[in-house]
Amino acid sequence: MANPMVRTLLTRGVPLLLLYAVVLAGLNLGLIDDYLMATIATLCINIVLAVSLNLITGFTGQFSLGHAGFMAIGAYTTGLITIAVPTVPGFIAGLLAGGLLAALVGFLIGLPTLRLRGDYLAIATLGLAEIIRILLNNVEFTNGAAGLAGIPQMMDWNWFFILTVGSVLLIRNFLRSSHGRNAIAVREDEIAAESIGVDATRAKVLSFTVGAFFGGLAGGMYASYFYFIKPDTFGFLKSIDILVIVVLGGLGSLSGSVIAAVLLAAISTVLQQFTAVRMILYALLLVIIMVFRPQGLMGSREVSLRIVGRLFTRKPTEPDEPEATR
Amino acid sequence: MKRTAILLAAGALGLSVLAGCSAKPVTNAPDAGAAGDTVKIGLNYELSGPVASYGQASVAGIKLAAEEINAAGGINGKQIELVSYDTKSDTAEATTLATKLMAQDKVVTVIGPATSGGMKAQIQVAEKNQVPVVSGSSTADDLTVTNGKLNEYVFRTCFNDSFQGTSAANYSSEKLGATTAVIIKDNSNDYSKGLATSFDAQFKANGGSIVAEEAYATGERNFNSILTKIKGQSFDVIYLPGYYEEAGPAIKQARELGITAPILGGDGYDSPKLAEAAGAGLTDVYFTNHYSSEDHDPKVVEFIAAFKKANGADPNAFNALGYDTLKFVADAVSRAAEPTGSAVKDAMADTKDFVGVTGTFSMDPSTHNPVKSIVFIGYKDGVIAVTEKA
Structure with a gap:
């Protein structure tokens, strides 16, 4: 065995860097035009949204219907801050502030509702997202229902790469920490988890707050790339869209969320040519996938970058169990 | 093996994104x-x-x-x-x-x-x-x-929106001879708020005064409390910018309460549903529009x-x-x-x-x-x- 650090870097880092370099080269050579970049941007935002919701719903077992609400908080915070300070530090501050504000709201709503067992959180988050949307519609400084226009576009491929990969890695590491294991124990059996000393409420609130933070971050990415936001963008249907990605990929599988986000983006793009029947075909495909794979594409298994990495290192096969639930 | 199959499928779909993009629409x-x-x-x-x-x-x-x-x-x-x-x-x-x-x-x-x-x-x-x-x-x-x-x-x-509000204000002052007006606007709708603001400015510039300004929210169907409140006041016209979903019931209820002053609105009224909702109460109601199907221009x-x-x-x-x-x-x-x-x-x-x-x-x-x-x-x-x- 070589130095494990070096091995990790090789197996995980090389495929990621390769991906980064390929897209960067494509952009510089003009092979990736503005439209393809916009598709990649949507994809990256959806990955962060899905992975963060999967932390709440898939790994901690708490059904949340309000992820678009956190996205809205992040988007408006980032938007307003970057309009006021249109520089890179302003943008970073906006992203962080958006994530933190979303996390704070998540914490405040999670604390009372997550003490309860059952589906209270689903209803509370549904209400929360609606309240946020209606508030944004009515307050003056967000420009109300007309929406916030002219947000400086700071996001580019570098930022998308850093933020998306960073978010997925941070959530993955969170899940592998003792906090993440507590959350998974609570999902499996709350009473059993409490009987061995896991503070169930604490574990749930912590995952929910972390998930809300990344939901807010994804909102900030959205606002900065698409430079125009309005409250209607973050309606109930947006929350459902995110949930569809999570369920399709598999509750409790981070790589499943990533794969499902890619898959849905691909389906949506290909179907773009059939304007009239597009939404019917899209829905039909979802139904077919769920009929044949009710547990989602990945169930709770993970594919690791190790599979790709092995091509470079040629190590003997390691047991490839579901990492997070091990 | 299954995993490899899934990976392959994902890869194939990934490629098809690229293919889909270059495909002719x-x-x-x-x-x-x-x-x-x-x-x-x-x-x-x-x-x-x-x-x-x-x-x-x-x-x-x-x-x-x-x-x-x-x-x-x-x-x-x-x-x-x-x-x-x-x-x-x-x-x-x-x-x-x-x-x-x-x-x-x-x-x-x-x-x-x-x-x-x-x-x-x-x-x-x-x-x-x-x-x-x-x-x-x-x-x-x-x-x-x-x-x-x-x-x-x-x-x-x-x-644009302000042109509609301005025109409605001029129409009220010049054609309807109004000097006092009530504004009832949809506070949750930017279009309605915009029209109300420009009407307000132009009507005042024409020498008129706004005696009351009331607000409702999209989805409201019962306007009785607003209408009862303004019923006691004296005014020449009501400016009610908004969409037909709310304007229809509001007009009906106003006429039922005995408010006979002309009611004006914007292009949001342009739907057959307005007449359905307001019924016979739709009298002395005017709205600004882009075009009229009654026009006899060749x-x-x-x-x-x-x-x-x-x-x-x-x-x-x-x-x-x-x-x-x-x-x-x-x-x-x-x-x-x-x-x-x-x-x-x-x-x-x-x-x-x-x-x-x-x-x-x-x-x-x-x-x-x-x-x-x-x-x-x-x-x-x-x-x-x-x-x-x-």
Whole structure:
């Protein structure tokens, strides 16, 4: 065995860097035009949204219907801050502030509702997202229902790469920490988890707050790339869209969320040519996938970058169990 | 093994994204391949989602206009080729698809979306790619001029919100002889708030006074508390800007309470559902609109007949505005020095005395708003009794 650090870097880092370099080269050579970049941007935002919701719903077992609400908080915070300070530090501050504000709201709503067992959180988050949307519609400084226009576009491929990969890695590491294991124990059996000393409420609130933070971050990415936001963008249907990605990929599988986000983006793009029947075909495909794979594409298994990495290192096969639930 | 299969499937789908992007979109021109022989115009409308009815209606009008132009020999001998996408009523999708139309399909102009939000999501794309975007129905004031700066590549062929409020105020003072007014606006709707603000300013400038200002929220069906409150006061007109869903019941309840003062509104009233909801109470009700199907101008009569033949229904304002917008674009393309976005933009800004079914207009080069007439439609006993151009 070589130095494990070096091995990790090789197996995980090389495929990621390769991906980064390929897209960067494509952009510089003009092979990736503005439209393809916009598709990649949507994809990256959806990955962060899905992975963060999967932390709440898939790994901690708490059904949340309000992820678009956190996205809205992040988007408006980032938007307003970057309009006021249109520089890179302003943008970073906006992203962080958006994530933190979303996390704070998540914490405040999670604390009372997550003490309860059952589906209270689903209803509370549904209400929360609606309240946020209606508030944004009515307050003056967000420009109300007309929406916030002219947000400086700071996001580019570098930022998308850093933020998306960073978010997925941070959530993955969170899940592998003792906090993440507590959350998974609570999902499996709350009473059993409490009987061995896991503070169930604490574990749930912590995952929910972390998930809300990344939901807010994804909102900030959205606002900065698409430079125009309005409250209607973050309606109930947006929350459902995110949930569809999570369920399709598999509750409790981070790589499943990533794969499902890619898959849905691909389906949506290909179907773009059939304007009239597009939404019917899209829905039909979802139904077919769920009929044949009710547990989602990945169930709770993970594919690791190790599979790709092995091509470079040629190590003997390691047991490839579901990492997070091990 | 299963995992490998999934990976392969994901990879294959990933590739198909790339393939899908380069694939030619479906177009309705006979010779889509020969790019040099056609004029490509992009349509980026809401064909599904909450405001699909606006988008679909606009596209129906646009298609009719394109067929007419193509049948008459096209623009300077070149056939129009429409490339149409669906924004799903989503602003990010509008941005993405506008990018696609400009970067991949190389259209000379993008028409749509119908709503101001969708249009605003395209401003930066248009300026970056130097391809003009035109809407036939986005009325938000700050669309073409944002914070005092003209958006060079953004145009519209309809009047803006403040023009409607101003016109309604002038109509109240001059035609209805009103000196006092009550404003009832939808506080959760930007369009309604915008109209109310400009009415307020112009009515006061005309020497009138606003005796009360009340507000409701979208979805409200019971206006009795607001109406009872104003019933005791004396006023000449009520200005009630908003959409027919709320205006219908509000008018009905006002008349039931015995409030007989004229009620004025904006183009949000333009739906047969207004008469259904308000019933016989729809008397002494006036609204500003882009066009009237009662117009006897030969050009309008001809358009109505052609539209009926193609679609089997009377055209509404969105159909008419879509029709005019395509004709406006075609006119600009035919006058442009070369078939590029920036040349077409200059020709658009230079439009003078363009004759459309929604009126004759010239483009104001400093605001990119058309200088055009407005139509007042007045109801008596539930039917249209007055149609006046102002």
